[in-house]
Amino acid sequence: MAQSGKSATRDFRRQRLTAFALVPLGLIFVALVVALAGSDYETARACLANPLVAGVVVLLVIATAVHMRIGMNEIIDDYVQDSTLHKLSKTGNFLFCAAVVLGSIYAALKILIGF
Incomplete structure (x- = not known):
């Protein structure tokens, strides 16, 4: 369940x-x-x-979601011992972060385009 050295360094960076x-x-x-x-x-x-404001908000959401996903993955790696639950937790973490990013981008585009 532990990450390889390269993966851990990449996540740290x-x-x-x-x-x-x-x-x-x-x-x-x-x-x-x-x-x-x-x-x-x-x-x-x-x-x-305003495209500049929308871009800043989208970048904020993306950076927050990536930061959160990495942090939660560390917690999952440290505390979830069961292999199946570990995989489900990591998958759920990824899907939640992806949903937050995609939903935020959709909302920003909707406001930007003027729907």
């Missing part, structure tokens, strides 16, 4: 890279939320329809 990326993306997102506080729906929608 990805975890650090996503953590590094989440700092500025998170700060931009907080600034966006503060700027939109008290705004009406149309103002918030218009702001999110």
